[in-house]
Amino acid sequence: MPTIKAYDGTGEPANNVRTLSNALLLQPVNDAIKCRAFPKTLSGMAQRWYNRLPPNSIGTFKDLSQVFIKQFISVRVYEKSSASLMGIFQGAKESLREYLNRFTKEALKVPDLDDKVAMIALQQGTRDEFFKMSLTKRPPESMLQLQDRAEKYIKVEESMKKIAVNNESTGNKKRKTDQEYDAKDKQLKDEIEYLIRRGKFGRSPKSEEAGGQKRDNDRRDDDRRGNDRDRNPQPRGSVINIISGRPTAAGTTRNSRKAYAREVMSIVGEPSKRSKSEMMLEFGEPCLEGLKFPQDDPLVITSIIGNCPFMRVLVDNGASVDILFHDTFIRMGYNDSQLTPSDAPIYGFNHIEYKVEGAIQLPVTIREEPMEATQMLNFQVVKAASTYNAIMGRTGIHAFKTVPSTYHMVLKFPTRNGVGEVRGDQKMARSCYVAALRPDGTWWQVLPIEDMDVRENDELRGKPAEDLVPIPLDPLDPEKVTYIEASLDKPLKGRMTNFLQKNNDIFVWTSADMPGINPTLITHRLNVDLTRKAVKKNKRTYAPNRLEAIK
Known part of the structure; x- marks a missing residue:
């Protein structure tokens, strides 16, 4: 054997x-x-x-x-998903090689690794700004290409460290001249200069003079055009519907946006290619079950963003981009250094401009068991007060190929296994609406507790791996029960039942079962100023059914 x-x-x-x-x-x-x-x-x-x-x-x-x-x-060791790689970050004193090796070891533990998610996770986790900029400008097509490119930056990093060590060992604080480099150091210098010329670290010293002349010429051209811009001021981004601007299908330049607008007017040429879908997304009377009418509520759903379950996600087809609010971004455990820089704002009503802190790509999952779909969305992070955690705009809606219906409060989307749907939360939508209309200016801070706790959603709770059976603990009170595994052997189940019933005093059902605890921990007190004069309020009248419930 x-x-x-x-x-x-x-x-x-x-x-x-x-x-x-x-x-x-x-x-x-x-x-x-x-x-x-x-x-x-x-x-x-x-x-x-x-x-x-x-x-x-x-x-x-x-x-x-x-x-x-x-x-x-x-x-048992449970399998990891591709989204778990989003939590791997390079340490402050960790080299790029060490970080890449650690990331690769964790990626090997994912059975069905999504290369696209892994590449985005590695890009967001690295602290090497030049490496991150290279991946942003020219995204690799596979993990193999990414590792080949990372190897070049690893060589540069190790070369720079070696040069710094050599300078410290010789005690020479001045920069070495070309004649002082030995053959090996000169080879390293030539390799760094080659990467600089290719744009990996900005402009090289030799090209700085030519670049300065070009910038002076561009600045003079801008000065000649400045008077025309002052006479007819234009916003830097287009104003369409509610939230607009930033990179969309129309592009980022004026010419691309004009061509995008003229495209729908053209009747010449072949129709553009698009992915085919044989599924019919239909809405009917069953979608209206459980809704309160009349209603004109927004579609607010629960989704998973970056491996974190989120409530209060607004589905808004009037927004051209996907928005993630900055306070939500921070609560997810990210920081501003992980954002892709951006200087173009977005616009809302009346040309109101909002500065974009940066962009970040995150996996988003919408699901209603057993149907689910996941897409990578490019969120614009904005510092703005809102009762919502995030906004899914037209880019996200089109990425999922979803059809939202605010009348039915349902979002339907195609999957490999059929048509999935996510029902909107009418209670959550109305609580956000009421909070947004607060006149005291603190509406973004005062939200109902139930809208901030994802645990009330039973679908997001963990479920036991085996079937359970109830065990009564008190023969006088049948509601006091606990649960054990149903497949236990009969003798073991009997011994466990007897043990639990003999020690039922360790279970806590009410505050009276917890003697010895300081009452200030469980005593509710009214925040009343006793120095103020008491004011008697007018008697309120209630409907008969509510009055009966109060009694």
């Missing part, structure tokens, strides 16, 4: 079963031999568990594998 590393009760139990099955494929064996060979692959706690198995309790190797995996499921 081939040598197999013994399993001691830690790690993935299914890997031990697969390793044994693959090793025994070299020669034909039956289930009996597999079962006899299985304890040879165990040690420690796992071996003790096997020795305690009741006689004649295992019939086949499949039964033994299932019982084994179920016993050690608590130490």
